[in-house]
Amino acid sequence: MGYSGFRVIKEGLFGQKGWKPVWRDPEPKAEYDAIIIGGGGHGLSTAFHLAKEHGMTNIAVLEKGYIGGGNVGRNTTIVRANYFLPGNSEFYSHSLKLWETMEQDLNYNVMHSQRGLINLFHSDGQRDAFARRGNAMVNQGDDAILLDREGVREHLPYLDFDNVRFPIYGGLYHPRGGTARHDAVAWGYARGADQRGVDIIQNCEVTGIDIENGVVKGVQTSRGAIKAKKVAIVVAGRSGQVAEMAGMRLPIESHVLQAFVTEGLKPVIDHVVSFGMGHFYISQSDKGGLVFGGDIDFYASYASRGNLPMKEHVMDAAMTLMPMIGKAKVLRSWGGIMDMTPDGSPIIDRTQTEGLFIDCGWCYGGFKAVPGSGFSLAHLMATGNHHAPAAKFRLDRFRSGIGLMDEEGTGSQHNLH
Numbered sequence: 001m002g003y004s005g006f007r008v009i010k011e012g013l014f015g016q017k018g019w020k021p022v023w024r025d026p027e028p029k030a031e032y033d034a035i036i037i038g039g040g041g042h043g044l045s046t047a048f049h050l051a052k053e054h055g056m057t058n059i060a061v062l063e064k065g066y067i068g069g070g071n072v073g074r075n076t077t078i079v080r081a082n083y084f085l086p087g088n089s090e091f092y093s094h095s096l097k098l099w100e101t102m103e104q105d106l107n108y109n110v111m112h113s114q115r116g117l118i119n120l121f122h123s124d125g126q127r128d129a130f131a132r133r134g135n136a137m138v139n140q141g142d143d144a145i146l147l148d149r150e151g152v153r154e155h156l157p158y159l160d161f162d163n164v165r166f167p168i169y170g171g172l173y174h175p176r177g178g179t180a181r182h183d184a185v186a187w188g189y190a191r192g193a194d195q196r197g198v199d200i201i202q203n204c205e206v207t208g209i210d211i212e213n214g215v216v217k218g219v220q221t222s223r224g225a226i227k228a229k230k231v232a233i234v235v236a237g238r239s240g241q242v243a244e245m246a247g248m249r250l251p252i253e254s255h256v257l258q259a260f261v262t263e264g265l266k267p268v269i270d271h272v273v274s275f276g277m278g279h280f281y282i283s284q285s286d287k288g289g290l291v292f293g294g295d296i297d298f299y300a301s302y303a304s305r306g307n308l309p310m311k312e313h314v315m316d317a318a319m320t321l322m323p324m325i326g327k328a329k330v331l332r333s334w335g336g337i338m339d340m341t342p343d344g345s346p347i348i349d350r351t352q353t354e355g356l357f358i359d360c361g362w363c364y365g366g367f368k369a370v371p372g373s374g375f376s377l378a379h380l381m382a383t384g385n386h387h388a389p390a391a392k393f394r395l396d397r398f399r400s401g402i403g404l405m406d407e408e409g410t411g412s413q414h415n416l417h
């Protein structure tokens with residue numbers, strides 16, 4: 001079923017009765033060519049790209065809950081390509097290009113809005129670091145403009161520029177950065193994969209991974225055993241637990257990341273803005289709510305809700321940067337489980353088990369990676385070769401120490417990224 005302006009008018013005139021479910025609800029088959037464990041953004045995007053780019057359609061996505069119930073439906077929707085280090089830089093650049101054609105590729109409105117992202121800086125040293133990052137972005141072929149204080153004021157007049165502790169010196173402007181409607185991305189990929197023959201099986205928890213003589217043979221699930229020649233673990237915050245089913249101990253810690261939304265307000269924040277002196281960032285949703293967040297809670301946890309000290313920390317930063325926000329009422333807060341690597345960069349790789357692949361370690365930045373990650377993992381699974389933009393996301397870098405990509409420069413510690 002396609003979407004068009006004509007279809008919307010026709011359905012409006014005839015009681016909206018012609019719409020059909022956008023993906024089927026199939027029973028699991030006994031065997032598939034490939035199984036993707038996890039129906040989040042990355043799993044669905046992988047299945048879509050396996051079918052679209054490589055003609056593999058005998059595939060199942062196994063999701064223990066419902067599509068969109070994980071981090072793909074919990075994030076603050078920021079999409080950007082403002083990375084500094086080789087490895088990350090080319091990958092996120094490729095992913096942003098896929099965002100720019102996603103709505104046409106999926107024939108689905110994901111409300112991708114390139115409203116621009118501004119990262120603020122508050123000292124001379126920070127200006128130097130951002131200038132360097134901006135140059136790296138431009139060298140990569142992406143866009144970056146270094147704004148001085150008055151340049152920032154033209155875009156964001158409501159900020160507290162003269163805060164005594166953290167005056168604003170300027171900002172790095174990334175015009176192609178922005179937001180998208182998160183759950184529409186999951187639904188769009190689910191629909192696109194289903195249309196190409198992929199079975200999306202919800203309420204199907206993987207409970208074991210079958211391996212014989214070092215070769216993957218299939219999975220055990222809450223709905224029975226399913227055989228497969230290739231299996232990919234794409235379960236974000238649950239990566240450690242699922243990898244353990246294959247006898248692997250991953251270099252991952254799971255931490256909670258919280259987010260907040262206010263009551264709906266008239267348009268006031270046009271861009272995505274991030275504070276340079278505390279982990280706080282904000283944008284305004286199309287419904288009018290101010291959507292914001294900060295740092296991860298610093299202890300390892302599988303709970304999808306966070307603690308009060310982090311809420312206080314985020315609110316403090318919000319009030320420091322834009323005191324006007326104090327008038328808005330916070331409606332909701334929630335949490336998601338982040339798969340944090342020691343260097344803050346992700347993993348897309350084979351494992352020690354033949355036919356078993358892993359895609360994880362997206363930390364708090366994996367939403368923008370959804371198209372790129374699915375494209376690259378599908379490439380690896382179908383061809384056996386790493387896709388060039390993701391070639392540095394190797395698992396063994398944590399054993400050898402060679403090729404670590406510590407974007408934040410904070411050292412090899414999960415909770416600091």
Ligand SMILES: Cc1cc2nc3c(=O)[nH]c(=O)nc-3n(C[C@H](O)[C@H](O)[C@H](O)COP(=O)(O)OP(=O)(O)OC[C@H]3O[C@@H](n4cnc5c(N)ncnc54)[C@H](O)[C@@H]3O)c2cc1C
Nearest residue numbers: 038040041042064070071072075076078206336366367368
């Ligand atoms: C509050 C918050 C804000 C964020 N903000 C941003 C942002 O602004 N920009 C950005 O780029 N990123 C952001 N992120 C990060 C981003 O959401 C994640 O990195 C990304 O969504 C993770 O990939 P995913 O979509 O595949 O994960 P998920 O949607 O979590 O998918 C994993 C799926 O695996 C399933 N699963 C787990 N175990 C099993 C099993 N045993 N069997 C079957 N299925 C299983 C889960 O149910 C889940 O649906 C944010 C995250 C949070 C929580």
